[in-house]
Amino acid sequence: MLEDLRALVEIESPSRDLDALAASAEAVATVIENRLGGQAVLIVNEGGTHVYWAGGGEPRVLVLGHHDTVFPLGTLARRPFAVADGHATGPGVFDMLGGLVQAVHGLSALGDLSGVEILVSADEEVGSFSSRALIEERARACGAVLVFEGAADGGALKTARKGCGAFQVSIAGRASHAGLEPEAGVNALVEAAHQVLDIAALSRPELGTTVTPTVASAGTLENVVPAEATVVVDVRVESGAEKERVEAAFAALAPHVDGARITVEGSIGRPPMPEAAASELFALATQLMPGIGAAAVGGGSDGNFTAALGVPTLDGLGAVGGGAHADHEYVVIDAMAERAGLAAGLVKAIQHAPRA
Incomplete structure (x- = not known):
């Protein structure tokens, strides 16, 4: 597993870098094919190169992950893959290349991979805009x-x-001159302060529910009333309401400053993942690993999409570690x-369970 993890980490894969993502997808496909046989399909679109593999037969379970990371090219030179003191480190080891490796090696222990599908997307870290439809399609088909x-x-x-x-x-x-005629301007920065x-x-x-302004920009020079400003906001919610x-x-x-105009873009793109979506699969997990814990977390994943469809979804099955x-x-x-x-164990249990 460490050999395969090193192979994936040492091919950097920042989101939106299409060439880097193509190389990373090739590496992911190679790991899958070497350990499981068959042929992985590379799906190229505007979000990057996604990897899909199927074990044949009636779809029963979708193993879901992503190979893009948040780290820019060059991070590996500064922070190379390393193994020391019981830890493996390097860009993307925890989020989520370690989980991919564990999934593939777990599947390699099974003699029968019928009904198993693997989908590894290339744009999860930036919203899954190019992979969401495919994720939802395969989730519906598999049922878990x-x-x-x-x-x-x-x-x-x-x-x-x-x-x-x-x-x-x-x-x-x-805009106007901040010294000669500030009253002639409409101060976008002041309006932004009201909006924040x-x-x-x-x-x-x-x-x-948390609504957190995180990034703001305004103005050009110290003696110019700013004509433009932007505020970026992170939002997290637990319910559809x-x-x-x-x-x-x-x-x-609505604006507070006379003459200011406001445009809003964005949405809560990942719906909440309710506990009910995980209950059935979590019960299976506790039979296989008694005492394993459960947690509700603030971060989103592609599991949000599949859970919102009503498809049983269990998340957090990847690496144990931290520092995402x-x-x-x-x-x-x-x-x-x-x-x-x-x-x-989970895949085998799902394979042999009656189809709902």
Whole structure:
């Protein structure tokens, strides 16, 4: 498993870099073919190169993951793959190349792979806009989804996720000289300040809703009344009702400064993943690994899409470790074989379960 993990980590795969993603997809396909046989299909579109493999027969279970990472090209030179003190480190080891390796090696222990499908997307980190339709299609066909994103703290499985999305609020004002005639301008920065306060007030932490302005920009020079400003906002919700409320509130944002104009783009693209979607598969997991924990988390994954379809979905089956998206990202090596075994056990149980 460490050999295959090194092979994947050492081909950098930042989201939106189509050439890098194509090379990474080839590496993922090679690992799958070497361990499972058959032929992986490379699906190229505007979001990158996705990898699909099928074991034949009636579809029963979709093994779901992604091979894109958040790290720019050159990160590997600064932080190469390494194994030390019981940890494997390097860009993308935890999110989520370690999980892919564990899934493939778990499947390799099964003599029968009929009904098993693997889909590894290339754009999960940036919203899955080019892969969502394919993910949903294969999830419906299979009827059960196992997501190999990194485990929650302590190795817990992820049985619920918040819905998440982003909005950009663009403000158009009018430039003028800040010293000679500031009153002739329409200050987009002042309007942005009002909007930030209005937007932050949309949070309902008691309902699990967070609305967090994260990036802002405005202005050109210190002596020019700014004519443009933008505010980017991260949103997380636990329920469909909150998704509707927040989206409606963004659509209703109104200017405070006379003459300012506001344009809102974005949505809560990943719907919430309710615990009910994971209950059946989590029960199977606890039979195979008694005492394994369950966690509801704020981050989203492609499991949000499949759960929203009503397809049983269990997430967090990937690597035990931590530091996703950070320089200290790591995988606990001693847990890799155990988690591969859990993957094999779940797939086998699903293969032999009556089809709903």
